[in-house]
Amino acid sequence: MSRALVLPMVSLAALGVAAAAAVSCSKKDAAAPYERPAECALAGQPAAGARQAWVAMHGFAFSPDTIRVAAGTTVTWVNCEDPNIDPHTSTASGGEWDSGYLRPGEKYAHTFAGAGNFGYSCTPHPFMRGAVVVQ
Numbered sequence: 001m002s003r004a005l006v007l008p009m010v011s012l013a014a015l016g017v018a019a020a021a022a023v024s025c026s027k028k029d030a031a032a033p034y035e036r037p038a039e040c041a042l043a044g045q046p047a048a049g050a051r052q053a054w055v056a057m058h059g060f061a062f063s064p065d066t067i068r069v070a071a072g073t074t075v076t077w078v079n080c081e082d083p084n085i086d087p088h089t090s091t092a093s094g095g096e097w098d099s100g101y102l103r104p105g106e107k108y109a110h111t112f113a114g115a116g117n118f119g120y121s122c123t124p125h126p127f128m129r130g131a132v133v134v135q
């Protein structure tokens with residue numbers, strides 16, 4: 001924390017100002033260090049028989065962009081971007097699910113009960129496209 005923020009923190013009102021400043025400041029000044037979710041390392045095609053799968057949102061892309069799962073699998077999207085990157089969504093083209101905005105570090109899970117080929121994209125970045133193939 002910078003020296004300039006120490007004095008205003010003596011009053012509760014100034015604490016609120018300091019908190020607001022922390023939200024918008026750069027990584028090195030953030031109060032708590034950002035930790036990339038552990039699930040980012042799990043993104044990929046699930047092993048046979050798995051009922052959990054993870055898709056990373058990273059570099060303005062879904063990884064893997066097409067994931068193949070068995071019916072009954074829960075797919076979790078996790079935003080693995082650096083903390084200063086805009087939020088992403090996982091939004092089904094057919095309306096089956098919509099994560100809403102996921103900030104870096106946030107997750108959204110959807111369970112696929114039946115077979116199908118489900119395309120999806122990121123609402124604010126329509127060039128981010130993916131598919132879940134449920135067999």
Ligand SMILES: [Cu+2]
Nearest residue numbers: 088089122125
């Ligand atoms: Cu996006």
